[in-house]
Structures are given as structure tokens and as C-alpha cells.
Amino acid sequence: MxxxxxxxxxxxxxxxxxxxxxxxxxxxxxxxxxxxxxxxxxxxxxxxxxxxxxxxxxxxxxxxxxxxxxxxxxxxxxxxxxxxxxxxNPIEQIPVERNEVLLKLFFSRHQSKSNTLMQLADYKQKLMKRYQTYSGIEQAITTHDHDKEDAMYWLFTLDYGKRITKAAIGWCESTIKQISEKGNA
CATH class of the missing domain: 1.10.10.10 (Winged helix-like DNA-binding domain superfamily/Winged helix DNA-binding domain)
Known part of the structure; x- marks a missing residue:
């Protein structure tokens, strides 16, 4: 085929x-x-x-x-x-995430610590907004579309997004803390 x-x-x-x-x-x-x-x-x-x-x-x-x-x-x-x-058919490959904040963090030795922290804090804020968006979508599906045959599967994909976003927020908090605790870089 x-x-x-x-x-x-x-x-x-x-x-x-x-x-x-x-x-x-x-x-x-x-x-x-x-x-x-x-x-x-x-x-x-x-x-x-x-x-x-x-x-x-x-x-x-x-x-x-x-x-x-x-x-x-x-x-x-x-x-x-x-x-x-x-x-x-099975998936062909695990998706590779393209993430600008990770790319910048990888090379952050070449920028100020304060700028790295600012970028991570900004990223965390954007993730928190995304999480709120996902929560709103979840509410809309459970309120208005719960009777649709696809609703369960929509909620599964949404749950994945919420979990990934929550994990990324936790990663930001941990990384910000670790960078903040280090001496001037």
C-alpha cells in the first residue's frame, strides 16, 4: 500500500x-x-x-x-x-523534541547566569500557561464533548500533554534551583 x-x-x-x-x-x-x-x-x-x-x-x-x-x-x-x-502499523521512530531552551541551556556557559535563569523562568511561565490551556481544553471536552466516541482518546492525548508539561515545570524548578545555588558562572 x-x-x-x-x-x-x-x-x-x-x-x-x-x-x-x-x-x-x-x-x-x-x-x-x-x-x-x-x-x-x-x-x-x-x-x-x-x-x-x-x-x-x-x-x-x-x-x-x-x-x-x-x-x-x-x-x-x-x-x-x-x-x-x-x-x-507501529510507529516508525520515537519523536525527537526540538526545544530552543534546551539548546540554549546546552551552551549557557557562554552567557550570564542571570540570563540563563531568566530564560528558564520565562520557559516555566510559558509551560504554566500551556498547562492552564490544557486544563481548559479538558474541561471543555468533559463538559461539551463527553458523549462523542472520540472524547476518551482526546482525553488520553490531553493527559499526555498535561503530564509532560507538569514534568517540564518540575524540571525548570529543579534546574533553576541548582543553577542559583552554584557560584557565579
Missing amino acids: KKYSHTTYAILGILTTDCKSGYDIKQLIDNSLKHFWKISYGQIYPTLKLIVEEELATVRVSAQEGKPDRKEYDLTEKGKEVLQNWLE
């Missing part, structure tokens, strides 16, 4: 939800997937075009008064099969 990009598989998966238009797909990405999988707006429409060309989805156009026509996409049986095949 032909291999596709992870973006293609992600959009095939999104099409199993109530999201059927490019705009709806972008909204779902912005409100959930972006926290663990980046897809730019510029990737959505070319991927949708490819999905239709490969007969993984169909597109229907509906007129909207005073707006451009709305294109809505539905998975074909072939599209469902491609998605299921991808889902059932």
Missing part, C-alpha cells in the same frame, strides 16, 4: 470527525492537534487536493450566499482503509 505523509494521515483522521471543510479542519488543528502535531494552513488545501486525487475522499461543493463556495470532504472506503492501515 502506498505511503503518505503524516499530514495526509492526520487530515484523513480529522475527516472522521465532524470537520468536513478546510476551515473546519484548520479550527480543529488550532484547538487541539497543534499541541502535539504541527500542520500549517498552507498544507491543508494541497493535502485535501491530493486526498481527492488519490480517491481517499470525495469533495462536494455547496454555494453560500455572499461567500465563496464551501467544499466539504468525506472519506471514501479506500480512505478509511488507508487510515486504518496506518493506525495499525
Whole structure:
């Protein structure tokens, strides 16, 4: 079976939800997937075009008064099969995190201790905001989407994000403490 990009598989998966238009797909990405999988707006429409060309989805156009026509996409049986095949295969590799604060910390011998501490404190604040965002998303799912078939799986991915973020906050606190306790560097 032909291999596709992870973006293609992600959009095939999104099409199993109530999201059927490019705009709806972008909204779902912005409100959930972006926290663990980046897809730019510029990737959505070319991927949708490819999905239709490969007969993984169909597109229907509906007129909207005073707006451009709305294109809505539905998975074909072939599209469902491609998605299921991808889902059932093991992951290819453990993801490698790209983290600017870790990169800067690795070379922090070449900057002032106070700047290193400032960067770590800033990172911790951003992580705390992210944790609050995740808590808000969790509340929204348990309040408004608890009856959806996907809700349990959404909450599992959210739990992963919350745990990783909480661990990163703890790492910041420990690292800040250790750097602060060292002499002038």
C-alpha cells in the first residue's frame, strides 16, 4: 500500500470527525492537534487536493450566499482503509523534541547566569500557561464533548500533554534551583 505523509494521515483522521471543510479542519488543528502535531494552513488545501486525487475522499461543493463556495470532504472506503492501515502499523521512530531552551541551556556557559535563569523562568511561565490551556481544553471536552466516541482518546492525548508539561515545570524548578545555588558562572 502506498505511503503518505503524516499530514495526509492526520487530515484523513480529522475527516472522521465532524470537520468536513478546510476551515473546519484548520479550527480543529488550532484547538487541539497543534499541541502535539504541527500542520500549517498552507498544507491543508494541497493535502485535501491530493486526498481527492488519490480517491481517499470525495469533495462536494455547496454555494453560500455572499461567500465563496464551501467544499466539504468525506472519506471514501479506500480512505478509511488507508487510515486504518496506518493506525495499525507501529510507529516508525520515537519523536525527537526540538526545544530552543534546551539548546540554549546546552551552551549557557557562554552567557550570564542571570540570563540563563531568566530564560528558564520565562520557559516555566510559558509551560504554566500551556498547562492552564490544557486544563481548559479538558474541561471543555468533559463538559461539551463527553458523549462523542472520540472524547476518551482526546482525553488520553490531553493527559499526555498535561503530564509532560507538569514534568517540564518540575524540571525548570529543579534546574533553576541548582543553577542559583552554584557560584557565579
